[in-house]
Amino acid sequence: MRILHISDTHIGVGSAFNSEAFEHVFKEVKDGVYDLVIHSGDITQGGRTQEFKKAREILSCTETPCIMLPGNHDARSGGLFLFEKYIGPLNGVREVGDAVIIYVNSAFEDSDQGRVGMVKFNMMRDALNKYGEKPIKILAIHHHIIPIPMAGRERNVLYNAGDILELILKEDLDLVLSGHRHYPNIYQIENTVFINAGTASATKTRYGDINSYNVIEIKDKERKVKTLRIDGKVQQYSFAKRKRRIFSDFGKREFRAIQVANTLISDSRPFLKRNFTNAMATIEELKPDLLVHCGGIVREGIAGDYDYALSLLSEFDFPILYTPAGRDINYLGYYLFPTYFGLIDQRFSNETILFQGISSAQYDSQEGIVGPSQRKALLEKLQSPEDIKAVFLHHNVLPIPHSREKGLLEDSGDLLRDLANARVDLILTGTSSHPFAAQVEDSIVVNANSLSSIYQRSVFGNSFNIIDIYEGAIAVFEVNSLWGRQRLLGIWERNKNTDHS
Ligand SMILES: [Fe+2]
Ligand SMILES: [Fe+2]
Known part of the structure; x- marks a missing residue:
C-alpha cells in the first residue's frame, strides 16, 4: 500500500502561500500512483470560501481515494462550516484495501490549540474496536501528539494528547499521520509509527527548511517512509513491526x-x-x-x-x-x-x-x-x-x-x-x-x-515506580504508596550493541 501524505498547504492569497510549491505537490497528487492521499489539515490559510474552492481542486484532480482533514487554520472565520460544504465530513472512518483510516477533526473555532472532545474520542475508540482485526490501522489528525523538534516552542498542542496516545498504544495502531508544526518528523513509539508531515506549500517553514511531503509504503511488517523536499532531496526511514514476545528469562538483575x-x-x-x-x-x-x-x-x-x-x-x-x-x-x-x-x-x-x-x-x-x-x-x-x-x-x-x-x-x-x-x-x-x-x-x-x-x-x-535493569531487559513496575501493591507498566528488551559515541 502506498500513501501520499501532504499537510499544511495553507491555500490562500498573499505571502503565506507558496503557489509554486503548491503546483509541485498538486502535480504529485494528480500524476503519482498511490492507493490513498491524506491531507492532514491546514488546507487553507484562513478558512475562507475562495480558499476552500481552490482546495476542492485537490479532490477533483485524482481518482485516488483522498482524505482531507481540517486544521486550526481551516477553523478560522467559521471555516469548519465551509469545510463540510466544499471538502467533506470533518470526521470519519474509511476502508481502503487492507487498511482502515480513522480521521478526526482536532480543530475548533478560533483557536490554534487542538482538542478531541468526548463524542469524537468515543467514536475513535468504537471504530478501533470495530475494525480491530484490520491488518493496517491508521489514525489521521491535524495536531501533533508527540512534541516535534525544530518547531520552536511547544505550544498550540492537543489538550487531551495523553488520552489519545494511550488509546493509540493500547489499540496497537500502525500509523498516526499529523501535520501542524511545519516540520517533518518521524518516531516509532512502541509499535506505532508517528509521522508528522512538513508543510507542502506554506511559506512558514522552519530553520531554513523548504516545503516537503511524505510517501509511505506498507508491505507486510515493514513500514517505509520517505520525506521528499520539493528540491528533490529525499530522506528515507524504515520501521519493522516489533514482535510481541513474552520474556521468560531476563538474565541477572544488574x-x-x-x-x-x-x-x-x-x-x-x-x-x-x-x-x-x-x-x-x-x-x-x-x-x-x-x-x-x-x-x-x-x-x-x-x-x-x-x-x-x-x-x-x-x-x-x-x-x-x-x-x-x-x-x-x-x-x-x-x-x-x-x-x-x-x-x-x-x-x-x-x-x-x-x-x-x-x-x-x-x-x-x-x-x-x-x-x-x-x-x-x-x-x-x-x-x-x-x-x-x-x-x-x-x-x-x-x-x-x-x-x-x-x-x-x-x-x-x-x-x-x-x-x-x-x-x-x-x-x-x-x-x-x-x-x-x-x-x-x-x-x-x-x-x-x-x-x-x-x-x-x-x-x-x-505510587512510585521500580525500574529493574536486567541483563536482557528493563522492567518498570508501579507500586502503590500506601499498600505496596504492584502492577507492571512495561518490559522492554535492552538496547543491543548500543553505540553512544
Ligand atoms: Fe499549518
Ligand atoms: Fe495547524
Whole structure:
C-alpha cells in the first residue's frame, strides 16, 4: 500500500502561500500512483470560501481515494462550516484495501490549540474496536501528539494528547499521520509509527527548511517512509513491526532504581505523611541501588518545608538524586534546594550505569525549559562509556493520560529528539501526577505519579515506580504508596550493541 501524505498547504492569497510549491505537490497528487492521499489539515490559510474552492481542486484532480482533514487554520472565520460544504465530513472512518483510516477533526473555532472532545474520542475508540482485526490501522489528525523538534516552542498542542496516545498504544495502531508544526518528523513509539508531515506549500517553514511531503509504503511488517523536499532531496526511514514476545528469562538483575515525584512535603494537608512513610518503608525493603526524585520535593520553596523534607529524607542508606520542579525553587527555594539537597544537575554512575539529572524548572512557573546550552552540555555529559544511560528531569516529554496537555516543557520537541538520537535508555520525568511508560525509538520514557500528595490522578492511588535493569531487559513496575501493591507498566528488551559515541 502506498500513501501520499501532504499537510499544511495553507491555500490562500498573499505571502503565506507558496503557489509554486503548491503546483509541485498538486502535480504529485494528480500524476503519482498511490492507493490513498491524506491531507492532514491546514488546507487553507484562513478558512475562507475562495480558499476552500481552490482546495476542492485537490479532490477533483485524482481518482485516488483522498482524505482531507481540517486544521486550526481551516477553523478560522467559521471555516469548519465551509469545510463540510466544499471538502467533506470533518470526521470519519474509511476502508481502503487492507487498511482502515480513522480521521478526526482536532480543530475548533478560533483557536490554534487542538482538542478531541468526548463524542469524537468515543467514536475513535468504537471504530478501533470495530475494525480491530484490520491488518493496517491508521489514525489521521491535524495536531501533533508527540512534541516535534525544530518547531520552536511547544505550544498550540492537543489538550487531551495523553488520552489519545494511550488509546493509540493500547489499540496497537500502525500509523498516526499529523501535520501542524511545519516540520517533518518521524518516531516509532512502541509499535506505532508517528509521522508528522512538513508543510507542502506554506511559506512558514522552519530553520531554513523548504516545503516537503511524505510517501509511505506498507508491505507486510515493514513500514517505509520517505520525506521528499520539493528540491528533490529525499530522506528515507524504515520501521519493522516489533514482535510481541513474552520474556521468560531476563538474565541477572544488574540494578534497581526507584523513581518518585511530587512528594510535596510540608506540614499542611496536601502532604500525606502516612503514604510517604509507608512508601519509604516499602522502598527500603526493595533494597534499591538508587532513588531518583523527579521533583516536587516540597510543597513550597520555604525553609520550614525544606527542614521537614530533609529530616524525612536523610535517614536512608541508599543514594538519592534530586531534580527540581518549579515549586522547589520558588521563594527561597533557589537557595534552599542546593543547600539541602545538592547541585541542580546531579549525577550517579558506576561502571555500567549512568543517571544524569537536568533542571527544567523556572521560578514562579509551572512551565519548564531545558534550553539549547543545557541540551548541548547534556549530550556531552552522555558521552561516557556506561552501557545504560538514564536522564531525569521534572517536566514531561510525552503527553500524560488523564491530564490536560499544555506543552509545559517549552523545548520538549528538541529534547526528546536529542535523547532519542543519543539512544538514551531511560528518560524519567515526574509531572502531572499520573504514571505512564512508553518506548520512543530505543528510549523508554517513564513518568512517575505523586508519591504522597492529595494531588494525584491515578485510580491506583499514590505510587512510585521500580525500574529493574536486567541483563536482557528493563522492567518498570508501579507500586502503590500506601499498600505496596504492584502492577507492571512495561518490559522492554535492552538496547543491543548500543553505540553512544
Ligand atoms: Fe499549518
Ligand atoms: Fe495547524
